[in-house]
Amino acid sequence: MKSDKVAKNFFEKGNEQLALGKYSEALANYNNCLRFVVNKTIESAAFAARAEIFFKTGHYKQCIENNQSVEDLNNLIDKIEYLKNIEEKCKNANESVDERDEFFKLSLPKNEKIPFIANCLEVRENEMYGRFIATTQDLTPGSIVIIEEPFYKILSSTERNLRCAVCLKQNALNLISCTKCSTAMFCSKKCADSTIHKYECGTMEENFEKALLRRMFYQAIDICGSLQELEKLMNHHDPKKTIMNFDLNDADELKNFKNRMLATMTLAEREPWSSEAYAKYETVTRELKAETEHEKDFLRNYLVHCLKSMTVNFFHFFWSSEEKAPGKGFAICSLAAYFAHSCDPNCDKVDFDNKFVFVARKPIKKGEQLTICYDRYNFLTHTLAERKEYFNRVYTFDCGCVACTHNYQKLCNLPKIDKEFVEPKVNHESFSAMKTQYTNNCEYIRDHIEQYPCYEICTLMNQNNHLLHSMGNFLALA
Ligand SMILES: C[S@@+](CC[C@H](N)C(=O)[O-])C[C@H]1O[C@@H](n2cnc3c(N)ncnc32)[C@H](O)[C@@H]1O
Structure with a gap:
């Protein structure tokens, strides 16, 4: 639920961190403020504060974007001169910003059909x-x-002000908030408009197994268009194949998605760790409201398959090398x-x-x-x-x-x-x-x-x- 009281609290915490020069912490608080805010003056002030930080940290593009948001809200702040001033400097500085370092790139030629792996x-x-x-x-x-990039992925509830709820990108903490719910933030308009969040808006799960199960279902429906089409695709899948049998380099994005979906269906399955895990899939099945008995059966089978595959194959995103860091994202x-x-x-x-x-x-x-x-x-x-x-x-x-x-x-x-x-x-x-x-x-x-x-x-x-x-x-x- 949106709440200006909560938003103001985060805004003030952000100001304290900004005064101490703790920019990442300040941005995390301003992002939380933007998740909860309704009042346009507070919203405007949070965008202005983010613009200031992005200017100070040399993120000129992001600074200009946040200034634009202040303007879109009719400049409801008292720092207009300051913002105009930094925007001018950003425009001049923009061109000299370095390209992102290309450190993380494949060391060998890529596989022709699976472009994100080396051909060896x-x-x-x-x-x-x-x-x-x-x-x-x-x-x-x-x-x-x-x-x-994992095909299925969800964010832990502790990271919602730090990464995109749909694709999990950090985007230098320059996130936009969902206009309806107070949980999700996004890295781009494309992710904000995605069908995936429309399904999840207002009902985002705390429990990662349930959240990932729901995401595996919604994403599949988004790609296939309907439960019937998903069933047809499932019937085509051959468990003897691996990802190596699929072409993930087709110019047609939908074909790639379907192939990646089929490739994840070929992963190993195992009984979940606990019997409670089955209870989670049952609640998800109920929420998804299949209509006929046939649909209910299919849904149950599909979710049990996802659960068993998740049990043996899921990875954590830690975004840290600390031994005891908790999982901050979950992925297949x-x-x-x-x-x-x-x-x-x-x-x-x-x-x-x-x-x-x-x-x-x-x-x-x-x-x-x-x-x-x-x-x-x-x-x-x-x-x-x-x-x-x-x-x-x-x-x-x-x-x-x-x-x-x-x-x-x-x-x-x-x-x-x-x-x-x-x-x-x-x-x-x-x-x-x-x-x-x-x-x-x-x-x-x-x-x-x-x-x-x-x-x-x-x-x-x-x-x-x-x-x-x-x-x-x-x-x-x-
Ligand atoms: C994530 S899957 C790896 C892919 C799997 N081998 C397959 O055929 O799909 C993990 C499973 O691989 C096998 N495995 C992985 N590492 C192993 C090891 N060090 N010793 C024995 N089995 C291992 C176990 O069966 C384990 O449950």
């Missing part, structure tokens, strides 16, 4: 792992092999879902804006499997017994990775190979300092890999993981 990736299958991803070429540390990918877990993974997953970027942590030989670490349970932080217990209980598999078979020791007990080694200090403030550090670390890892596992390489791989996240956050806000 394949999906293979064996008895131990089921289907998994492998490379047909040697990869060096730092090689970026996948940049995937059509390719990254094939990654197997390893307690000694050879790839990092980095959350870059609304995409997942997968990067080689160390050299990977042609023919090898690509792995990531599920749930941040790796050999450096958890003992073999802890990991065995965890993966058997939560994921129902007995991990057979190299760290488990050879019982690799935790970081503090690993052999040291280099007397000269001092863990590099990193200046997280500057993108170029982080990039240089990252590149140096990759070289060290590549040059000393024969002695793996050792303290130095593991320390640098950990540092690289943090650096990648920091660089991702930096660029998403740029």
Whole structure:
């Protein structure tokens, strides 16, 4: 529910942060103010405050857009001269703004049919792992092999003032609010006008399983046009196929969406962790109000399929490298879902804006499997017994990775190979300092890999993981 009292409270908090020079925190508060506001004077003042911050942080395009919003509201503020002044400066400065750094781009030529992955990736299958991803070429540390925007994704309720409710982009925190509900903000007019939010407006879910289930349904209906068409598409799906059998590079956007939908239908399924999960799908089925018995049956089957697929395949967006950071977004990918877990993974997953970027942590030989670490349970932080217990209980598999078979020791007990080694200090403030550090670390890892596992390489791989996240956050806000 919109409320000027709530909006004013957030506006004042924003002013406090702005006075302290804490611009991101101030923007987060002004965004909350805009979600709740009705009163045009407060709304105008919040846009003016955002314009000031965007000016101070060199986001000139965003500054001009917020000034325009103040103008659209008939300039109901007392800072008109100041805004006119900064707008003039923005217009002059605009052209000299740097292009976004192209750090996150594929390191190898792209796959022709799946343009967001490198052309050296394949999906293979064996008895131990089921289907998994492998490379047909040697990869060096730092090689970026996948940049995937998950097909289904939702935002945690704690992030609603920080990202687009539809596509999860941050858009430098320059978000627009839904005119009807006080929950959603959007990165663009396109997302604000999307059918997806029309379905969800006023009824956005707190519980992520329910929210993701509903999103999986609404998105499918949006693409197919009706329950009947969705049923026809489902009947066509072949569970033996993987994403590798689909063309996701067709110029026709709708065809791509349908193919991505079919590709996600081929993902593995497993019984949900708890019986309560079934109760969630039942409430969703009731809310969606199918009319005939046949429709009800189809809906139930479809949602159970989504729930089982979600159980085994969902990823978190953390937007942070902290060990204990809570999930801030939830997503299903059509390719990254094939990654197997390893307690000694050879790839990092980095959350870059609304995409997942997968990067080689160390050299990977042609023919090898690509792995990531599920749930941040790796050999450096958890003992073999802890990991065995965890993966058997939560994921129902007995991990057979190299760290488990050879019982690799935790970081503090690993052999040291280099007397000269001092863990590099990193200046997280500057993108170029982080990039240089990252590149140096990759070289060290590549040059000393024969002695793996050792303290130095593991320390640098950990540092690289943090650096990648920091660089991702930096660029998403740029
Ligand atoms: C997200 S899926 C990966 C794709 C899946 N292998 C498939 O065929 O669709 C996760 C499942 O892969 C298998 N898996 C992944 N990592 C494994 C590991 N280290 N050891 C054994 N099985 C693993 C388990 O069956 C697990 O439930």
